[in-house]
Amino acid sequence: MTVWLFLCKSFIITKLKEAAKYEKKVMVLDFVTPTPLGNSWGLGGTCVNVGCIPKKLMHQAALLGQALEDSRKFGWQFTEEVKHNWMTMTESVQNYIGSLNWGYRVALREKKVTYENAYGEFVGPHTVKATNKRGVEKLYTAERFLIATGERPRYLGIPGDKEYCISSDDLFSLPYCPGKTLVVGASYVALECAGFLAGLGLDVTVMVRSILLRGFDQDIANKIGEYMEGHGINFIREFVPIKVEQIEEGTPGRLKVIAKSTKGNQIIEGEYNTVLLAIGRDSCTRKIGLDKVGVQINEKTGKIPVNDEEQTNVPYIYAVGDILQDKLELTPVAIQAGRLLVQRLYAGATSKCDYVNVPTTVFTPLEYGACGYSEETAVEKFGEENIEVYHSHFWPLEWTVPSRDNNKCYAKIICNIQDNERVIGFHVLGPNAGEVTQGFAAAIKCGMTKEQLDSTIGIHPVCAEVCV
Amino acid sequence: PVLLLEPVPQNPGPQNEYDLLVIGGGSGGLACAKEAAQFGRKVAVLDYVEPSPQGTKWGLGGTCVNVGCIPKKLMHQAALLGSALKDAQHYGWNIAQPVHHTWSLMAQAVQNYVKSLNWGHRVQLQDKKVKYFNMKGSFSDPYTIRGLTKAGKEVSCCVISAILPVCSQIAGALEYGITSDDLFWLKKSPGKTLVVGASYVSLECAGFLTGIGLDTTVMMRSIPLRGFDQQMASLVTEHMESYGTKFLKRCFPTKVEKLESNRLQVTWKNTDLGTEETDSFDTVMWAVGRAPDTEALNLEAVGVKTNSETGKIVVDASEATSVPHIYAIGDITEGRPELTPTAIAAGKLLAQRLFGQSSELMDYDNVPTTVFTPLEYGCVGLSEEMAVRCYGSDNIEVYHAYYKPLEFTVAERDATQCYMKVVCLREREQRILGLHFIGPNAGEVIQGFALGIKCGATYPQLMKTIGIHPTCAEEITKLHITKRSGLDATVTGC
Numbered sequence: 001m002t003v004w005l006f007l008c009k010s011f012i013i014t015k016l017k018e019a020a021k022y023e024k025k026v027m028v029l030d031f032v033t034p035t036p037l038g039n040s041w042g043l044g045g046t047c048v049n050v051g052c053i054p055k056k057l058m059h060q061a062a063l064l065g066q067a068l069e070d071s072r073k074f075g076w077q078f079t080e081e082v083k084h085n086w087m088t089m090t091e092s093v094q095n096y097i098g099s100l101n102w103g104y105r106v107a108l109r110e111k112k113v114t115y116e117n118a119y120g121e122f123v124g125p126h127t128v129k130a131t132n133k134r135g136v137e138k139l140y141t142a143e144r145f146l147i148a149t150g151e152r153p154r155y156l157g158i159p160g161d162k163e164y165c166i167s168s169d170d171l172f173s174l175p176y177c178p179g180k181t182l183v184v185g186a187s188y189v190a191l192e193c194a195g196f197l198a199g200l201g202l203d204v205t206v207m208v209r210s211i212l213l214r215g216f217d218q219d220i221a222n223k224i225g226e227y228m229e230g231h232g233i234n235f236i237r238e239f240v241p242i243k244v245e246q247i248e249e250g251t252p253g254r255l256k257v258i259a260k261s262t263k264g265n266q267i268i269e270g271e272y273n274t275v276l277l278a279i280g281r282d283s284c285t286r287k288i289g290l291d292k293v294g295v296q297i298n299e300k301t302g303k304i305p306v307n308d309e310e311q312t313n314v315p316y317i318y319a320v321g322d323i324l325q326d327k328l329e330l331t332p333v334a335i336q337a338g339r340l341l342v343q344r345l346y347a348g349a350t351s352k353c354d355y356v357n358v359p360t361t362v363f364t365p366l367e368y369g370a371c372g373y374s375e376e377t378a379v380e381k382f383g384e385e386n387i388e389v390y391h392s393h394f395w396p397l398e399w400t401v402p403s404r405d406n407n408k409c410y411a412k413i414i415c416n417i418q419d420n421e422r423v424i425g426f427h428v429l430g431p432n433a434g435e436v437t438q439g440f441a442a443a444i445k446c447g448m449t450k451e452q453l454d455s456t457i458g459i460h461p462v463c464a465e466v467c468v
Numbered sequence: 469p470v471l472l473l474e475p476v477p478q479n480p481g482p483q484n485e486y487d488l489l490v491i492g493g494g495s496g497g498l499a500c501a502k503e504a505a506q507f508g509r510k511v512a513v514l515d516y517v518e519p520s521p522q523g524t525k526w527g528l529g530g531t532c533v534n535v536g537c538i539p540k541k542l543m544h545q546a547a548l549l550g551s552a553l554k555d556a557q558h559y560g561w562n563i564a565q566p567v568h569h570t571w572s573l574m575a576q577a578v579q580n581y582v583k584s585l586n587w588g589h590r591v592q593l594q595d596k597k598v599k600y601f602n603m604k605g606s607f608s609d610p611y612t613i614r615g616l617t618k619a620g621k622e623v624s625c626c627v628i629s630a631i632l633p634v635c636s637q638i639a640g641a642l643e644y645g646i647t648s649d650d651l652f653w654l655k656k657s658p659g660k661t662l663v664v665g666a667s668y669v670s671l672e673c674a675g676f677l678t679g680i681g682l683d684t685t686v687m688m689r690s691i692p693l694r695g696f697d698q699q700m701a702s703l704v705t706e707h708m709e710s711y712g713t714k715f716l717k718r719c720f721p722t723k724v725e726k727l728e729s730n731r732l733q734v735t736w737k738n739t740d741l742g743t744e745e746t747d748s749f750d751t752v753m754w755a756v757g758r759a760p761d762t763e764a765l766n767l768e769a770v771g772v773k774t775n776s777e778t779g780k781i782v783v784d785a786s787e788a789t790s791v792p793h794i795y796a797i798g799d800i801t802e803g804r805p806e807l808t809p810t811a812i813a814a815g816k817l818l819a820q821r822l823f824g825q826s827s828e829l830m831d832y833d834n835v836p837t838t839v840f841t842p843l844e845y846g847c848v849g850l851s852e853e854m855a856v857r858c859y860g861s862d863n864i865e866v867y868h869a870y871y872k873p874l875e876f877t878v879a880e881r882d883a884t885q886c887y888m889k890v891v892c893l894r895e896r897e898q899r900i901l902g903l904h905f906i907g908p909n910a911g912e913v914i915q916g917f918a919l920g921i922k923c924g925a926t927y928p929q930l931m932k933t934i935g936i937h938p939t940c941a942e943e944i945t946k947l948h949i950t951k952r953s954g955l956d957a958t959v960t961g962c
Binding site: 047052053056057060061064065067068070071073074075076077078079082083084085086087088089090092093096103107200330331332333336351354358359360361369397398400401432434435436437438439440441442443445446447448452453455456457458459460461462463464465467468 | 532537538541542545546549550552553555556558559560561562563564567568569570571572573574575577578581680807808809810813831835836837838846874875877878909911912913914915916917918919920922923924925926929930932933934935936937938939940941942944945960
């Protein structure tokens with residue numbers, strides 16, 4: 001009898017390796033329902049196939065475009081106009097992803113974890129039905145189950161959305177250059193994609209219904225938007241698409257987008273080669289038979305509430321990752337939660353996943369790293385008079401010679417006056433924001449105060465030293 | 469390097485024109501002067517650059533701004549951009565290879581930026597009402613400095629002291645070789661270059677020279693990066709070798725001669741093979757250490773003690789010298805890290821203690837630093853060997869990992885030397901003693917962790933910190949293979 005059965009659309013190998021380490025019989029079911037345009041991918045989940053990994057690589061491609069321009073000022077000489085080839089980039093990225101898919105299959109095999117490329121759903125207590133792409137069904141039983149099915153991009157529900165629009169699920173393996181692109185949405189997915197598409201030389205417009213990066217520090221979100229606008233990305237604010245029509249077929253084709261103002265009756269039209277929807281993601285929890293085993297979900301959001309040990313209301317069923325209610329949708333969080341869960345169950349450990357002060361980074365053209373409270377949530381929680389915000393603009397040394405973007409980079413630290421000026425929020429807007437933020441997140445975990453920050457010597461000359 | 473004169477804390481009388489006289493307008497001196505001026509004191513800065521043997525001079529700001537950190541990092545960036553150009557092809561950018569680098573374009577851009585900083589410093593001093601004198605002098609008595617301008621006028625000001633690159637004593641070294649004081653101001657490309665030395669100055673310079681396409685050789689007498697963690701030092705030089713820098717290990721030069729072609733013929737001894745070898749270069753750069761110019765200051769005359777071996781000024785925890793009203797900070801002081809940020813911090817704290825109400829001393833422990841070689845090395849805290857020496861190998865645990873930056877994958881770049889380790893105490897709390905990281909953007913990675921170490925970070929706290937994905941830094945929060953276990957420390961996959 002199999003001990004563990006994982007239902008994955010998002011796959012987190014470390015968890016499986018962890019369980020298998022304790023010599024438990026483990027099986028993983030992973031299946032990717034194709035996108036409306038027919039796209040699918042291999043083992044590894046969103047992060048590996050259509051998230052973090054391809055995103056960062058394409059972001060890097062865009063950064064290299066900027067590096068090319070800078071390099072002229074540093075003495076490098078080459079032809080005036082350098083063009084980017086989408087297919088070369090996408091092929092390289094897909095090859096790398098393929099190697100990761102393969103790597104996971106090998107790793108699972110080595111750890112003797114049974115893997116099936118099949119769609120899993122509960123049919124009764126302790127029982128799951130797995131259906132592969134040929135429609136063959138099998139039943140499996142297990143002592144425990146872990147649901148880690150993740151999310152998929154949401155569609156607008158307007159005419160033409162599924163037929164003509166793409167999502168991030170399609171973008172990273174698009175077999176042709178997207179051309180003039182309209183990105184609908186203001187999430188980090190929308191802004192990161194818009195950012196690198198523009199960096200590769202494409203004409204990009206972002207259509208935003210209300211605010212940018214909801215949930216993030218709004219002062220910084222606006223700076224990000226300003227920076228992107230200053231670098232050639234068009235923003236259409238306070239409009240939503242109501243219809244997408246095809247003018248001409250092709251790779252890419254030509255699409256007409258009709259949009260309505262959120263503030264009145266104004267209608268606008270625009271023509272694009274590609275429309276990328278990035279308006280949110282929905283949990284894959286509604287069609288996996290949770291009702292058959294009594295697992296409660298939030299009916300509105302589809303998310304699964306769990307206790308602080310990642311256990312659902314059904315004691316033998318656990319859940320991790322993007323589908324959890326009130327938790328962060330981040331790969332490292334899912335990995336950490338999963339690993340600790342297994343250690344608690346089989347190695348007698350007691351550590352729970354610490355969801356507080358989880359750092360993150362938005363890989364927009366000007367990167368944004370953050371850990372802890374945004375300024376507005378800090379004000380809300382502690383009161384404006386009880387917090388102190390220290391901030392500074394800075395100019396990375398590497399941008400001086402190419403005379404680029406003076407005064408756009410920014411760092412701010414939010415301290416709780418009543419608690420010894422403990423640092424409760426860290427925000428940095430600048431190159432390599434992720435690398436910079438990681439260490440500060442560790443320091444925040446150690447309870448650092450402003451005094452300790454001040455007494456730390458900077459490394460010179462780097463961007464991060466502006467924070468100490 | 470700064471020498472400070474601090475007379476009695478009353479209003480300056482006819483004997484004491486200034487409350488504070490700063491000798492040396494570098495990182496430490498300027499920071500101290502500006503801070504003191506904030507307290508409403510009469511402050512003067514004396515800064516003078518003695519031309520290098522090759523005749524190179526520069527403006528206000530000291531080593532860091534003119535012939536150190538700033539131009540170094542900019543030229544390092546130029547070299548990194550060369551690699552970026554190669555990577556870019558893999559990412560879809562169509563650039564015809566090979567791409568060529570023109571020294572003079574880079575040098576001019578860097579020099580212009582440095583000059584703007586010189587100007588900026590002068591403006592700042594003016595704004596803060598600090599008097600600035602571009603002159604040199606020496607102590608004539610404990611409270612008076614004889615200042616000599618180019619014209620030789622006597623003023624009651626201070627003398628510049630400096631820490632200068634040391635040249636080799638061998639024949640031809642001084643006349644034909646250059647140092648880092650000259651490198652950043654060269655108008656023409658140095659061409660085929662021999663860099664003598666194993667310091668970070670040597671490796672950083674050799675690194676960027678290689679990166680911009682020059683035939684570069686490093687000659688080392690013994691070990692690289694003395695004082696740094698030696699395992700990391702080896703990884704740094706290994707990477708440089710695969711990057712294209714040539715190394716002459718366990719060799720030292722015996723003479724430098726000028727050829728008719730204007731090239732330089734260098735002869736050296738290979739101590740391993742016991743042979744003598746020779747080759748010709750366009751440029752020979754000495755990076756064999758730096759020493760203070762305390763003789764010129766006439767310190768002996770006023771009783772300021774220096775270390776007989778190094779020549780550096782001996783100070784206590786409050787930066788005081790053996791003469792009560794004379795202080796010293798920065799590279800010129802014995803036993804201190806030779807880093808800009810420590811000089812700046814020490815300078816500010818000193819001014820706050822002298823003129824403000826503070827009693828806070830400078831904390832020189834756990835100062836992070838980064839070596840900007842082609843593959844950068846950032847570190848904070850103890851090296852592994854130092855930790856073993858202090859605590860015993862049974863009492864420390866080293867967690868380590870070889871990793872591959874995501875950006876290297878598509879670019880098909882070799883990540884063999886991308887490595888990190890954390891050195892902890894083994895006992896219950898597992899406090900972190902040292903952190904070492906080799907990889908891109910090492911300085912950015914280490915800075916925040918240095919802060920964590922200042923807060924007494926432990927290994928469990930590090931493990932509780934969630935990583936940011938995908939970055940290189942996140943691997944630090946996932947370190948779990950110990951050296952003791954002997955297991956393969958290569959990070960796999962996502």
